[in-house]
Amino acid sequence: MTIQQNILSAIQQAFRELFQEELALDTLSLAPTRKEFAGTYTFVVFPYLKITKLAPEATATQIGNFLKKNCKDVSDFNVVKGFLNLVLNENTWIDVFTQLYSKGQIGQLPANGQKVMVEYSSPNTNKPLHLGHLRNNFLGYAVAEILKANGYEVIKSNLVNDRGIHICKSMVAYLHFGNGETPTSSGLKGDHLAGKYYVLFDKEYKKQIKELQNQGQSEEDAKKNAPILLEAQDMLRKWEANDPDTVGLWKQMNEWVYAGFDSTYRTMGVDFDKFYYESDTYLLGKDIVEEGLAKGVFYKKENGSVWVDLTEEGLDEKLVLRADGTSVYITQDMGTADLKYNDFKIDKSVYVVGNEQDYHFDVLFKIMRKLGRPYGPGLYHLSYGMVDLPTGKMKSREGTVVDADDLMKEMIATAESHTKELGKIEGFDTEQAKELYEILGLGALKYFLLKVDPKKRMLFNPKESIEFQGNTGPFIQYSHARIASILRKADQIGVDYQQADFSKIDQLAESESSLILVLNDFEKKIKQAGAEFSPAIIAQYLFDLAKEYNRFYADVPIFSENDTDLLAFRVALSSQTAKTIKKGMSLLGIAVPERM
């Protein structure tokens, strides 16, 4: 980072002295040099030809000569058309590395005094989590960790959708077909138990629709009049009226579900600082409707319903309160937005929610900004694409979902068979082996879901199992284990690499300077990932880093090196890479093994 600034200010000086032009530093930038040319950084001169009044080659050559003479980091240069490729000094590489290596904390930017809430997961309590939730949870957790690394104070929150008609459907079906079944009596996880009755409801509902149609009702009427649906609607009314039996059943089923979720979250390795429950928040927001009316942000129609007009912002008119005075979805979301702010005085609020709700959040944020909320500018919808199967969209009612618990279990089993096939479990006891399989299986899964740009929808083919080679979690984990092995050996034979002095080294292999260059990019990538809310940037970076390390590993020997300074340097370089991989993977919620 500092070398770049160094070179840029030298370029600034070159313009001043050669062309009598004062350029602001932030208008200048360096690009990485393409592999086929010599050099590390490239300065593109095309934009400055008006100033220099020279041909591109001449401009680049003059600046190149100036830098070679006046900038200690630049040892040589070459010019290709308007591209000035700069070759850096060997000493500069060593300096850069020494600076990185002596820095205690890696990948942590200083506190910025800002608080951000990241809401993710936000499950419905009527069915177990599936593959789509995995993407949501891994994304949310990773973004939270990335924001922490950027210096934010982060609150991870989970808004549990624990009430509503869908819950009542599971409850009604349970009353009809449950026979008092419990997680203990059935051996089913609580969330799977609830999900079973949600599916049973749908089955019965469809059956009843058909019967009504056979009796002559239209499909539309039949859908409205099916007795089991009426029961569910009735149950929702009873719940809202606080009917003791209904509330009792609701509490019991939700408790089962929470126990199930807890276990799933533990396996996933995600956690939360704050839980919100819709049963507590669904009545919020009505005071904001009043406030909006008073401020003229909302308006009332003749029938008493309340609306917001967002046509000037390119959206539509949107209902915020029904004519009968009851809430809609967005009413409670307005209330919850305020609640979050009142609870934590957050500067920013990130919602990790699928892109099917893009419009909803667009409306919500515009409303809160119109109302002048202090946190308004900091609202952000991290909208991610759906995970599709080759057969199309997942539908929980139709049983075409990839269950989260099943998938994680399969991944761990696959990791086990892979590992055994490669014969890599000697020296592991049963407990350690089990831990390794979990690290690898979950690492593969998490990396698979996180390496893709969040906003793009992605395809998951259950038949083609997730890879363990190439651009995968296990490849990066493997690189870490390789280094760990080197560090063990270095400790064993007493190499002093902790505070070695590298200043005597004057010759570096190309694979070594390349590796330093990548290591030096870590903070930049953390910033970018934070600014774009994109764990994919970290994933891509870690893959590049691991690849670069493996190239170095194959290219230069470590322990057979005669020069002790160089040997220590290579171990230090390895150590720094391991630390970077470990920290980077932790930002993705992925653990790395010491051996595999």
Add this chain to the structure above:
RNA sequence: GGUCCUGUAGCUCAACUGGAUAGAGCAACUGCCUUCUAAGCAGUAGGUUUCAGGUUCGAGUCCUGACAGGAUCACCA
């Protein structure tokens, strides 16, 4: 139909925010384990960046218009 998102190698994804001959992985093929872990490394092959215009020194990237896929447009959540 209106609005929004996406379209890059057979497949899964990149491309430093407008820079050079568009890069990786998987799959295919060829080498490399008597040396620090071969879940690795090196190489070969694979492209009209969906299409047509435009903006400029320069476009996968920005603008316009098609085409394809998806989402959304309830007094549902």
